[in-house]
Amino acid sequence: MEPTKKIEVLERALEREKKARKLAEKILEEKSTELYDLSEALRQSNNRLKELLNEKTSQLEGVFVNIIDAYVIMDIEGNVLKMNHAAKEMFGYDNEVEAVNLLSMVHPGYVDYTTAAFKQLYHTGSYNDYKALIITKSGSEKIVQINASIIYDRTGKPVAAQGVARDITEEIAIKKQLEDQNKQLDLIFDNSPIGISLTNNNFKDLIKINKSLINMFGYSIEEFRNLTIADVTHPDDEEHGRHLKDMVEGKIDFYTINKRYIKKTGETLWAKTRVAAIRDENGKIQHQVATIEDITKEKIAQEKIEESENRLSTLIVNLQTGILLEDENRKILLTNKKFCNIFGIDADPDLLKGVDCSNSAEENKIYFKDPEQFVDRIEKLLQEKKIVIAEELELVDGRILERSYIPIYFDGKYKGHLWSYDDVTIQKNYKDSLKAQKEKYSSIIANMNLGLMEVDLNDKILMVNQSFTDMSGYSKKELAGKKASEVFLIPESAADFTKNDKFRKKGVSNSYEVRIKTKDNKLKYWLVSGAPNYDVNGKLVGSIGIHLDITEMKLLEAQKEQLLKNLEQQNEHLNEYAHIVSHDLKSPLRNISALLSWTKEDFREKLGEESLMNLDLMQGKVEKMDHLIENILRYSSIEDGNIQNQELDLQELVTEILEMIYIPDHITVSILNTLPVIQGDRTRIQQLFQNLLSNAVNYIDKEKGFVEIDYTENTTHYTFSIKDNGIGIEKEHHQRIFKIFNALGTHEKSTGVGLSIVKKVVDLYEGDIWLDSEVGQGTVFFFSLKKQS
Numbered sequence: 001m002e003p004t005k006k007i008e009v010l011e012r013a014l015e016r017e018k019k020a021r022k023l024a025e026k027i028l029e030e031k032s033t034e035l036y037d038l039s040e041a042l043r044q045s046n047n048r049l050k051e052l053l054n055e056k057t058s059q060l061e062g063v064f065v066n067i068i069d070a071y072v073i074m075d076i077e078g079n080v081l082k083m084n085h086a087a088k089e090m091f092g093y094d095n096e097v098e099a100v101n102l103l104s105m106v107h108p109g110y111v112d113y114t115t116a117a118f119k120q121l122y123h124t125g126s127y128n129d130y131k132a133l134i135i136t137k138s139g140s141e142k143i144v145q146i147n148a149s150i151i152y153d154r155t156g157k158p159v160a161a162q163g164v165a166r167d168i169t170e171e172i173a174i175k176k177q178l179e180d181q182n183k184q185l186d187l188i189f190d191n192s193p194i195g196i197s198l199t200n201n202n203f204k205d206l207i208k209i210n211k212s213l214i215n216m217f218g219y220s221i222e223e224f225r226n227l228t229i230a231d232v233t234h235p236d237d238e239e240h241g242r243h244l245k246d247m248v249e250g251k252i253d254f255y256t257i258n259k260r261y262i263k264k265t266g267e268t269l270w271a272k273t274r275v276a277a278i279r280d281e282n283g284k285i286q287h288q289v290a291t292i293e294d295i296t297k298e299k300i301a302q303e304k305i306e307e308s309e310n311r312l313s314t315l316i317v318n319l320q321t322g323i324l325l326e327d328e329n330r331k332i333l334l335t336n337k338k339f340c341n342i343f344g345i346d347a348d349p350d351l352l353k354g355v356d357c358s359n360s361a362e363e364n365k366i367y368f369k370d371p372e373q374f375v376d377r378i379e380k381l382l383q384e385k386k387i388v389i390a391e392e393l394e395l396v397d398g399r400i401l402e403r404s405y406i407p408i409y410f411d412g413k414y415k416g417h418l419w420s421y422d423d424v425t426i427q428k429n430y431k432d433s434l435k436a437q438k439e440k441y442s443s444i445i446a447n448m449n450l451g452l453m454e455v456d457l458n459d460k461i462l463m464v465n466q467s468f469t470d471m472s473g474y475s476k477k478e479l480a481g482k483k484a485s486e487v488f489l490i491p492e493s494a495a496d497f498t499k500n501d502k503f504r505k506k507g508v509s510n511s512y513e514v515r516i517k518t519k520d521n522k523l524k525y526w527l528v529s530g531a532p533n534y535d536v537n538g539k540l541v542g543s544i545g546i547h548l549d550i551t552e553m554k555l556l557e558a559q560k561e562q563l564l565k566n567l568e569q570q571n572e573h574l575n576e577y578a579h580i581v582s583h584d585l586k587s588p589l590r591n592i593s594a595l596l597s598w599t600k601e602d603f604r605e606k607l608g609e610e611s612l613m614n615l616d617l618m619q620g621k622v623e624k625m626d627h628l629i630e631n632i633l634r635y636s637s638i639e640d641g642n643i644q645n646q647e648l649d650l651q652e653l654v655t656e657i658l659e660m661i662y663i664p665d666h667i668t669v670s671i672l673n674t675l676p677v678i679q680g681d682r683t684r685i686q687q688l689f690q691n692l693l694s695n696a697v698n699y700i701d702k703e704k705g706f707v708e709i710d711y712t713e714n715t716t717h718y719t720f721s722i723k724d725n726g727i728g729i730e731k732e733h734h735q736r737i738f739k740i741f742n743a744l745g746t747h748e749k750s751t752g753v754g755l756s757i758v759k760k761v762v763d764l765y766e767g768d769i770w771l772d773s774e775v776g777q778g779t780v781f782f783f784s785l786k787k788q789s
Helices: 003-052 057-066 085-091 108-124 169-191 211-217 221-225 239-248 296-318 337-342 360-367 371-384 425-447 466-472 484-488 491-505 551-603 609-637 650-660 682-698 754-764
Strands: 070-075 080-083 126-135 141-152 158-167 195-200 206-209 254-262 268-279 285-294 322-327 332-335 388-394 400-410 413-423 451-456 461-464 510-517 523-534 540-549 646-649 667-671 677-680 705-713 717-724 769-774 778-786
Touching: 070 085, 080 085, 085 158, 108 126, 108 141, 108 158, 141 169, 195 211, 206 221, 211 221, 211 268, 211 285, 239 254, 239 268, 239 285, 268 296, 322 337, 337 413, 360 371, 371 388, 451 466, 461 466, 466 540, 491 510, 491 523, 491 540, 523 551, 646 650, 646 682, 650 667, 650 682, 667 682, 677 682, 682 705, 682 717, 682 754, 682 778, 754 769, 754 778
Parallel strands: 667 705
Antiparallel strands: 070 080, 070 158, 126 141, 141 158, 195 206, 195 285, 254 268, 268 285, 322 332, 322 413, 388 400, 400 413, 451 461, 451 540, 510 523, 523 540, 646 677, 705 717, 717 778, 769 778
8 A cells, every 4th residue: 555545544544533532532421421410319319318217227228239230338437337249249258248448448559549539528428430449358450430429317417428339440451452452453454364344435445455355255456446245245145235225224333144255266255244334423424344254164064064953853853762852841842753653642743842741641651560650750850850771661561661861951051851762672572582591501501511611812711511520520610710721732732722722813713623631631532613702892802612522433433444444445355356257257158158159050950949049048148147247347346436527418428328229110219308518427427327228228018119318407416317118117116126136027138237336326426316107107217416516
């Protein structure tokens, strides 16, 4: 700002200050006149009081006590005779007036001034606007303004003085502050974080603006000078214009509103705007001062608070806990649908607002199991006004409620209370059931044959049951507080224990075998099923183990392993023997078959038909015996240890089998659904299908025969079926046919081994085989194979 303009501004400011002082002097003059009139009235009142002193003492006492200003009566020497309550508070004295002289309360620097004032008081009968620095009983200093007058007796003799005192300490301090503030006005104006502007009486010409307002709006001072209030006011805010009109018309001198402005960037600014009019002695506006405080963040926060309150209100209304909020007079402020449902109130919760609940306990006691106790308890809660949480109530209909009572205070004043009700019938029944279950299982644990041991994180034994003491040979007292690993473990078991203990501390449950020593130093095998143990807060505090003595089982396992080893050796010997026998038997049979063929060829013409028939029978029996030996060898070689699973396309495999076996022209074989691709050993699966298909073809006695192949599947198994219209099988033979050497009928190729091979392959793939047959109509063989991963 240019120096000349600054001087002009300062001169205008000095002129305003002079006018303000002149106005203050005028007000002080008016107040002095009023005080003089008050003093004169007080003097006249005192004269009247002298006349009525004896007969109106009790009435005067009541008036004296209730005077708002500090009121003091003292004798001629300045000794205080009486103070009202306001005076005692001002000077810090107790209810009973102590032996105090007014001069003793005056600051030493004001004693001479006060003495002169007393003399003037007794000379003129009154004294107005006496100001002095008083020291209270507590030692604090106060500046007081006193108007005093003399009290006369009936003869007109001065007997006492009375005075009304007013504490003007704060006024003096404020006046001094105003003087200091005037000196710092420019500094504050320029550095205030709140935007400040000063305009002339037409509200358009900008006289002064501070940096905060410039930064707030983003305009320069020059740009501001060309703008009006309407230019920066948000178009939706019209309230500001109405206030300005009221101010111009002299209806108001000051107003505060929250309004929106438009910044230079186009952004919206929320601001608290305070506007004050500076008027001359004629009431005409000379200047207008506006302060603008950016409250955008506060506004956003307020909107979030309101949104949160709305959410909270919605939450309460929709809570699954019955809520009833009452004021101090027991009128309903808020309730929710759940409360209405619990107590069968068929009304909208909003309609219950304002309802008087003073007699509700008496009206609703019939619903409770102990009605009188219900009423008495509510009255007691309302009297004591103490928080009560989850108090249990039983209803006549069997329901159980939990009631909570919370008194509400604001600034230390009781404002009402909150009731909450939860229907805990299910939870209560569950807890009772849980308690019964706990008692039941506690009894089971105490008496079960499994040893139970609980240890802390340091492996110290906390608890064992009776079975554990029986297993270990130690008593509960001997084990309490001991480290389980030190008591029971042998050196070779330490590593396994350490590994499993680490699992437990990581929250992992598992089972493991461990070798231990009992109290009598016997070595035992225990199967331990351990789990981490947590407290109610979910903190790991140790572990619990269930112990089973498997010593005998381990001995049996050792015996079993030895037996299996022996059996494996015997099987190997048997396989070797089967191959040797097979070779030794098949070689002579082939020789016999060859000799029979040669004999038939050489002596065909010499032998009769009967002899040739006998030779053919012998040839057939030799071939059957060869076939039997071959099947026995196959049966003995089917072992799960030799399985070589691979991907098999059964559609392709079965087609190959049908091409290999002899199928007469009058028999048709059909596959109803394309067979699946499975995982299996090709040789064994081929034996399975080949034997069943061969049997089906061989035992068809109809002019037109058929064989049908089909399958289904589920998540774990394939189920196949082979159906024929052959001779059928009687039901009594349905199980026997799967045993080795149990052949039915007299078919020349039947050895009694084929279906035994089928059963053994099905068992190998964890399946089952069965049949459905009717004699003379045909047979359906069903078998399942477990899917291999």
